[in-house]
Amino acid sequence: MVKELRLALIGFGTVGQGLAELLMEKRDWLRAAYGLDARLVAVATARSGFLARAEGLDEAELLRIAASGQPLTAYAATGVKRWPTVREGLAATGADVLVEVTGTNLRDGEPGLSHIRQALEQGIHVITANKGPVALAAHELLALAARKGVQLRMEATVMAGTPVLSTLLEGLAGARIRALSGILNGTTNYILTAMSQGRDYSEALLEAQRLGYAEADPSADVEGYDALAKTLILAALVFGLPLRAEQVQRRGIAGVTQEEVRAAQAQGRRIKLVASLRLREGVEVSATSPSGQMPALPVEARVEPVALPLEHPLARVDGVMNALTVECDTLDSVTVIGPGAGRRQTAQGLLADLLAIARAQT
Amino acid sequence: MVKELRLALIGFGTVGQGLAELLMEKRDWLRAAYGLDARLVAVATARSGFLARAEGLDEAELLRIAASGQPLTAYAATGVKRWPTVREGLAATGADVLVEVTGTNLRDGEPGLSHIRQALEQGIHVITANKGPVALAAHELLALAARKGVQLRMEATVMAGTPVLSTLLEGLAGARIRALSGILNGTTNYILTAMSQGRDYSEALLEAQRLGYAEADPSADVEGYDALAKTLILAALVFGLPLRAEQVQRRGIAGVTQEEVRAAQAQGRRIKLVASLRLREGVEVSATSPSGQMPALPVEARVEPVALPLEHPLARVDGVMNALTVECDTLDSVTVIGPGAGRRQTAQGLLADLLAIARAQT
Structure with a gap:
């Protein structure tokens, strides 16, 4: 039995692109070995805002656009909708899992902290590689996730994808x-x-x-x-x-x-x-x-x-x-x-978290 | 919310006693931190047969009897029932999780292999520290578990409770x-x-x-x-x-x-x-x-x-x-x-497996 999870990917730098690559490269295997169909339904960057497409976005095309230096608004497909901010886009479209991979900010955790809070409030699972929000507010965010009955996972924030948080917990x-x-x-x-x-x-x-x-x-x-x-x-x-x-x-x-x-x-x-x-x-x-x-x-x-x-x-x-x-x-x-670092190494941590969420849902 | 799991413990040597000790010592904490109420409802040894008590068996009393060298049939409490074999006892009473910790036999895996097969056939989750049955037949047993929709976990068979199988999988x-x-x-x-x-x-x-x-x-x-x-x-x-x-x-x-x-x-x-x-x-x-x-x-x-x-x-x-x-x-x-060995170290592997089963059920 294959379970679909709709992902909203917030941030499309090294780590976000690394995850897009793994999802693309491992698609058939994730389906066969784990029964997971991970469908990327939204992607957001500071430059391009929040783009969503219910039928799914093509990772290869997004990676091609990013590599060319263009904004993601260059993505051309029927059914793509755009909102200027994550706040508006996420509120309008929802998702099963928010992947928060914007840049780490250890002063106030923003903008990641607001993204994570909003997703959890909306009852969306969150996986993140962004140390800022969880270093500053993991305690509060975990309590919020528990209240909403969703998971907040952060394997990639400590030693990238080396499985230490899953080992500890x-x-x-x-x-x-x-x-x-x-x-x-x-x-x-x-x-x-x-x-x-x-x-x-x-x-x-x-x-x-x-x-x-x-x-x-x-x-x-x-x-x-x-x-x-x-x-x-x-x-x-x-x-x-x-x-x-x-x-x-x-x-x-x-x-x-x-x-x-x-x-x-x-x-x-x-x-x-x-x-x-x-x-x-x-x-x-x-x-x-x-x-x-x-x-x-x-x-x-x-x-x-x-x-x-x-x-x-x-x-x-x-x-x-x-x-x-x-x-x-x-x-x-x-x-x-x-x-403890690296594009694919960090994306591996996000992938393991995603599969943990998929496992808990069957 | 506390979830009860009824355990049948097959084998009461070093590892079985180690698990009984951990369950006793950690009872309050397992309930508070993991929402698990693990109730030992059956225990079996070659010498004493299969003893079951639906209201639960007292680990301290079982450990005291074992330490004194007596057979477990010395356990005196109202409601204890006894069957001469695991086969008969398990068929008559059932459980949520079978803990198979009889001695390792690398020739034919018995008696553990029969215990594990029967439990899985009855739709009972199995956790084991017994290398024999899984070294010889893990492939077959995992397929049977999947067919029955239950888990077969064996963390303690490789490097005792050091989390390697959970890390790999x-x-x-x-x-x-x-x-x-x-x-x-x-x-x-x-x-x-x-x-x-x-x-x-x-x-x-x-x-x-x-x-x-x-x-x-x-x-x-x-x-x-x-x-x-x-x-x-x-x-x-x-x-x-x-x-x-x-x-x-x-x-x-x-x-x-x-x-x-x-x-x-x-x-x-x-x-x-x-x-x-x-x-x-x-x-x-x-x-x-x-x-x-x-x-x-x-x-x-x-x-x-x-x-x-x-x-x-x-x-x-x-x-x-x-x-x-x-x-x-x-x-x-x-x-x-x-x-890679030791009484508490091996029992830790069984405990982690038990908590993984509990986690999957909430």
């Missing part, structure tokens, strides 16, 4: 998680790995920029803000905590010197930018103090360079690879290692 | 898996790790036996039969292939010498017992030859000692830890590292 279901520690940013791991091979910080950064791993303004990565955003997402999903950025001890890698890297190596250690969340002993996650005061934060949250001993499962995760180690009551320690 | 949904390679047996990994630290094979084996990692007759582990059984399970789940033991190239570690281990180390390598499955190029998994002949096997399947370069993600997985590396089209390589 589904693969490890029933385990009590005590702590998480991860290498969640590929750019800084690339730089630290290059430094461990003898380059100094600025040389390694330039190299990362040349290879496209670091942006012209690298501060979101090297100052630890990207890893911090992922830490907030993990805190909301795993511990149900609406953690704020200022509650995380953050230190980036810009101050790490070649000498420190070498000194660590001489001691059999490797310096890594580690994002960590650890439940405090004896503090219940749901605790409220009798005085009505804000209770002590039930987790210790940090993003900082740490000199890990070589036997630590994260110590040998090099280059742009990411990894997450989970400590829990029944399994001691489980580590997942995989890519 | 659900976390990586949508990815095309090309190859798997894993350290799937803790005993042999312990021995090889000890050998890399200077001990010889027989010394390391004795040590593993003293620590309870190896059995008095270690052949199932050291000759690679345990890893082979897990390879057959992976072939059925990931590639849909009813692979037979004789189609796997198998070589154990009994022939590995201290000299070989040292020579590998000198070349920056580590010898590991690696179980692997790799799709052959250009062969479709579903291919049938036009002549009606058995087509070439679409995967290459091996269990053998391999000298891995240090940068291989499995090379540094030491001691009793297990790991699995997956290669797929969208993510290159993903590795999951975690425990």
Whole structure:
């Protein structure tokens, strides 16, 4: 039995195009192996507004238009309707699943936050690769999704399509998680790995920029803000905590010197930018103090360079690879290692989320 | 909303007792966090037959009886009924989920295979930690489960509760898996790790036996039969292939010498017992030859000692830890590292499977 899901894709940059490619390339197989017919019924960009076509939009044509540099309004087919904004378009057309892949904004989460809120309010499932809205408001958004009886999934926001969120929430279901520690940013791991091979910080950064791993303004990565955003997402999903950025001890890698890297190596250690969340002993996650005061934060949250001993499962995760180690009551320690960025890698996370939604509906 | 699932637990050895402990210890939390009320309504052992009580059996009392060495027939409560066999008891009482945790038998899979077949035929979901039935007949049993509209889950059969099967089938949904390679047996990994630290094979084996990692007759582990059984399970789940033991190239570690281990180390390598499955190029998994002949096997399947370069993600997985590396089209390589055995660790796999069944029912 084949189940149809109508998708509205908000954002058509690298990740949105990556998903369109996977949907096109895997269409027959998704139908045969998973019974899923994913029909793209809307696409939106800031430049072109919200385009919808109930019979479906052709991914190949959209990709061709994007590659040519034209606006998506160049899409010519009978039955295409256009609204100037996502707000109006989504309200008028609906969908089964909203795919939110506009650019990450860690200040206020917009415009993604409004898109996600509206979709959930309309009873539409949401999958997203956009860290901003979920770093800032996952707690609120998950509660809204639960109230509306729909799913909000975000596998692609942490370690791209490497299955870590599904592992934490589904693969490890029933385990009590005590702590998480991860290498969640590929750019800084690339730089630290290059430094461990003898380059100094600025040389390694330039190299990362040349290879496209670091942006012209690298501060979101090297100052630890990207890893911090992922830490907030993990805190909301795993511990149900609406953690704020200022509650995380953050230190980036810009101050790490070649000498420190070498000194660590001489001691059999490797310096890594580690994002960590650890439940405090004896503090219940749901605790409220009798005085009505804000209770002590039930987790210790940090993003900082740490000199890990070589036997630590994260110590040998090099280059742009990411990894997450989970400590829990029944399994001691489980580590997942995989890519943390990339067009197809990120689109894979969206695809797995889409298939999870399809699975829950049969 | 709390959903009740009535469990019939077949086998009350280490793993069955481990699950009973987790159900007892986590009862309140499973209800609060997952909306699951797991009620144990039957338990069976070869010695005591099939005991059922519709109102539920008390795990603490069953554990106390087992610890005292008495048969479970010592369980005294109103409403307990007894049948001499699982066949009769299950037919008479039913359940929502059968938990099959009798001893592994790699020759014919019995008695587990008959228990699983009967439960699926009765439309009962099955979760199992028993490798025998699924190594020999997963392909047939999964088809039967699909026909009956129920789930057959087996997370605990490969790497205990470390979430690898859920990762392959659900976390990586949508990815095309090309190859798997894993350290799937803790005993042999312990021995090889000890050998890399200077001990010889027989010394390391004795040590593993003293620590309870190896059995008095270690052949199932050291000759690679345990890893082979897990390879057959992976072939059925990931590639849909009813692979037979004789189609796997198998070589154990009994022939590995201290000299070989040292020579590998000198070349920056580590010898590991690696179980692997790799799709052959250009062969479709579903291919049938036009002549009606058995087509070439679409995967290459091996269990053998391999000298891995240090940068291989499995090379540094030491001691009793297990790991699995997956290669797929969208993510290159993903590795999951975690425990591969143990009472609570295995019970965790059953618990995650139970929660997956509960999740699919809401």
